[in-house]
Amino acid sequence: MLRIGVDSGGTFTDTVVIADDGRIAVGKALSTPGRPADGVLDSIGAAVASLGLTPEQALADTEVLAHGTTVGLNAVLTGDGARAAMLTTSGFEDTIPIARINKALGLDERDETQAIRWCKPPALVPPQAIRGVVERIDVRGDVLVPLDEEQARAAIRALGERGAQAIGISLLWSFLNPAHERRLAELVREELGEDIEVMLSSELAPRIGEYERGMTVLLNAYVAPAVATYLRDLERRLRERGFRGSLVVMRSGGGVQPAAQLATRPVETLRSGPVGGISAAQAIGRRAGHRNIVTTDVGGTSFDVGLVVDGEPQESQRAMIGRYALASSVIDIESIGTGGGSIAWIDPVAGTLRVGPQSAGAHPGPVCYGRGGDEPTVTDAAVALGYVERLGGSLALDVDAARAAIESRIARPLRLTSEQAAEGILTVANAHMADLIRRVTIQRGYDPRDFVLYAFGGAAPQYAGRYAIEFGVDEIVIPIFAPVFSAFGAIASDLRTSAQIAAPRPFPPPVDWLEEQLARLTARVMEQLDGAGDPNAIAVERFVGLRFRNQVHELPMPLPPGPLAEGDLERVLAAFTTEYERQFGAGTAYVVAGVEVVGLTVEGTIPVEVALPDRSDAAVRTPSGVREAWFGGERHRCDVWDGERVAPDVAIVGPAFVEVPTTTTVVYPGQVAHVDPTGSIVLRSERTPAGAGAGAAPAREPVAAHARSGGNR
């Protein structure tokens, strides 16, 4: 049996195939934006060909096909979604355009300081596509103004006349009392027929806050037709080729869910690609005993950082897709615009070396691509220093052009050698990356020394050895499948679903109310996981979201399994206070204000175990070659190792290179690499942690300021 993971990215569609007999295969194909299913099938075909199978043979034998898709995200980014529409409480039709007055959050960093560039998040629909209905429910869920059905039918017909393809419904306080939303859905179907897609904020995003809840349902309506059509089309074409297994899709909040369920909740797939990377790190970390992981991905135009803490990816406190704020859960990934394509330049006034935020992008790309780029980039610096000889296994690189561009544009004006200039470019780029990693970790109260850093994507393995040291972790992992990590993440992810309600009220709530709500949510979770896997393997976890009154930080506190007793809630309260002070600092618990319930969440998980390759019999103990490269201003003759064949116990001492077909890992001076039995490359400083700061490695980052150390006296 096979498990296949496919991730459709902007440029490539990647596939990872894992057979239960331990065979693995990797495939890549160009993405086909107009017909994304083509790219998926091409990529699967490329992967299974290396196993000697036809796509039909492989698919007939495939148990699970797990998919990360950008169909929904592309519709949002290109403004090419459906003719969506929205019904909301009359008097509040402008909630979406007002957007809580956001004019700068989420803007490109260059535009943040330019008043003339500020703007609202781009409108997904014209104002006429948002209609008010006369009704009103209050903070207690009481109906103050009954739904005016005649008026509502007229509003619905008006949307129908505009050609609405999908209608989102978001009424004030609907998450406390969904009666009006549900009735409106019936009216929509009566007026416009059964074919129109209707979605309710009380089902999709039952949280307090009408802007984020409404935005979620509107985005969902906007992408639903495209995503639903795509998933149906993909599934049909897979079935035609003999696929009988289950098709699951990666969720922005982590885990996978059957495609049919996500077709009605496509907003939950928008971030599925990058989340695949974090899920993959979580899965590999689970094997390796890494509970705390910083994930890093260097792309052409961006650098993405995420966190796995105590085995779990971290959710965003403020979930955003592009500039749209959402009320559904999204794994937290922070980004800056520093990547391989970032352009190096000299600040004419300060006379200093800058990198980015301008990027050469994919076209023309770095100078070394030979496609007409003439401004030196981070990738050009790595090429000029001899760190990379080929890209993605195939693209030939023009080393001389890269060197010449660095020489003329950077080195000469700064009176540096071209190698000094190239290393300077990497120093600046790595400092930016390390600063982002600090923001994601230390600024949230985590100590870098408690973390292992994972570097994946095609480019991160060249830089991780530097930015990780700069940031202060002791161990760096270039995981197996690093260049196609999101595709691997899709198959390595647990099946997961969750159900939640917002229920703001003082803590403690009555136990019987709590039991009743939790039972309802649990039943919904079980229903969603029905038929998706082994029912006996379902793990259910229950959380109550708590916060101090008039405070914003909400913590999901686990509830014990089984019936709740009075004493349980006291323990939850004590645990909340302790955890709050652990995260936010001693003395921060605002106990006198009182604690309130924000909401309840039930999560159901069916764990997935995938077989990782076993290469413990790899026996090569000598380098496959030698290459000249520059480190610390000196030219070194560096060993080049074949990462697929080197024995696990060989210590690869930097400077050296470990090559696999799709990427090169740079082992910097002062570092030692091992390729472990599953194929992941582990980098450590040459000396033990006691010797931090030795050799070329700079002093490491000390302990975090607060939280863990309780430094906030």
Place this chain on the structure above:
Amino acid sequence: MSTPDVDPILFEVLRHRLWAINDEAATTIARVSGSPVANEAFDFNTALMDADGNVVMIGAYVMAHAAALDRVVRYVIEEHADNPGIGPGDMYVTNDPYVGAMHQPDVALVSPIFHEGELVMWCGSVVHQSDVGGPVAGSISVGARSIYEEAIPLAPIRIVEGDRLRKDLEREYLIRSRMPGLNALDLRGQIAANRVQAKRVGELCDRYGREAIVAATANLVDSTEQRFRARLRELPDGRWQALSLVEHDGVADEVYRVALELTKEGDRLILDFSDSSDQAPALINTTKGALAGYSLAPILGLLAYDIPWAPAAFWRCIELRSREGSIVDASWPAGVSMATTATGHAIRTVVNVCVANMLDGADAYADRPMASCMGSFAGQNIAGVKADGSRFGTMLMDSLAGGGGARTFADGVDTSGVLNAPKSAIGNVEVNEYNYPILYLWRRQTPDSGGPGRYRGGVGGEHAYVVHHADAVDCVLFAHGIEQPTGTGLAGGEPGAPNRFMLVRDGRDLAARHIDELGGTPVPLPPKGAARIGPRDVFVHVYGGGGGFGDPLDRPAAEVLRDVAAGLVTVAGAARDYGVVVRDGAGDAPVVDDDATAALRARLRRERLGGRDPQHAARAGHARDGHRLSSTTAVVERGGERRYACQRCGCDWGPVGAPLKAHLAVQELGVHERWSAIPAGDGARRFVLRRFACPGCATQVEAEVNLAGAAPLRSLEALQERPLVAAD
């Protein structure tokens, strides 16, 4: 001039690191505080300063806050270096506006950063507090006659000594507040933030050496100064005036003028506020620190958009002139508790307008001018007892959703708030209804509130609520821009609509969705005062729009139609403000009546010229033989004389030397005649809207709000004594 001993690569690493350190301090405050003010309204900021207190880096939050921390540090150095002293781990707290706070609710905490016994830098932050004491909940002391009737400021005290928070002094600070628990959390956040900054800067010193850090900060300021001077040299020399009016001082409905004359010569700017009114007894004044902070904000966002925000560098190029004892530079014991949203916004508005007019004088910067956003903030504090017996109190921030200023290529951003707080947000209706006993009837964008122009100012918003689950809600109102519009337009663009408070007695109707649908008795409320909202009443709150850019009659009818369809302009407003006649077309879709529009626009142009037909046709492009003074006005040489001319039709207006507006056609009307929402009482009769147009082609050159009978502003004037620097 790059400092020669700074490594170009190390400098960039340190620059980015210092930015990250300052940002880490900001997130630390938000995390530790946990308050909506710091986490959602982002009403705070952090800064790093050099050893003398010059601010070298501020965060991207409320700009004015951190920009004036230098004054706090200088005060501490001058007054307390010996007694009680300045040592490692010491922190001074203050909310004294006469030292450097914007107003009493803004609490500053500054700390020196030592490395191996040497003072390297200072760090600090400012966080807005919801209450710091005084006679009125919320500490905006409407009705005060001096600072003694407001929250008494806390002069800088060393609240943290050698890294130890002094409990006695903390108590002395907290005892003033009605919300001591919240203030204590914010203080802890600020202490933690200062510690983070000190620790991180210490680590940088350990790793790279103290000298490298000091050199890098010096280079940052030096290079920023050079960039800013280079920017100024690219702009034309000249002199510009702007005026923003603040009505009502909390005691009496007096009008105060905030008047700026901006002079730009070479690479220097002079901001002269000397012509502003004498100070008010209390409430609305700013001190010199707030004057500096609110002056700098628009300079950063409009002029220094691509230059690091290192305030010390800008102050080397800017001279700030003011008269002590005036409304912008108050003397003790004048009260200042509403400084930020009163005179502070007026300062921000006049600097915005003058800087924008300066940019409009340079072809190379023609896309950079921006009209003023909402020119004033209509604030409301509410308090009382809920049905369950619990007390509540807060400032409702909804009215931050005023309009943004129009640009030269696009409309202002609708309901987008103020220029000086890029990241501010307003709360959700549901969250407000959960926390306070109110029920909203609507919250929406207000049509016709954006200042008309070729590019429209952003519309403002409005909301209405009733009391729900309580007997009554007591409120304090503090605003200006109620009796006159304050969102100033540019280049013929008109002001955005004014703010409005209305209490509709016995108007409660939960299905009503518009002020016209309410029964009862509408009672307009004054800019400042207190009111009780009873169980049958509806409180209606309207917030102003941004200023427009360019002549509204130049706006293509299709764009006006689009606004009508989107509900941002009414059919009546389209005709009145744009001369566009919109009728219902097929299926209720509005359409433009082209013939009626042409006729109406011709009539409006004639009215501008006092009933005369325009002699010239306006055309695109501008006077070919002259220098650009603005997008509307050129200066040409004729017969050895420098003369003003129209950019649109080339019409010769008259000699430079006489006030430019003396050459233009003018229409004047009372503001209540233009904005029907302004109560037509004696208050409103003091203000006029003047429209100035080219006598040749009738293109509108400026729309000015001023006191009736006052001489026109000299908004744009060519310098007589020296030739203009050609901008391109």
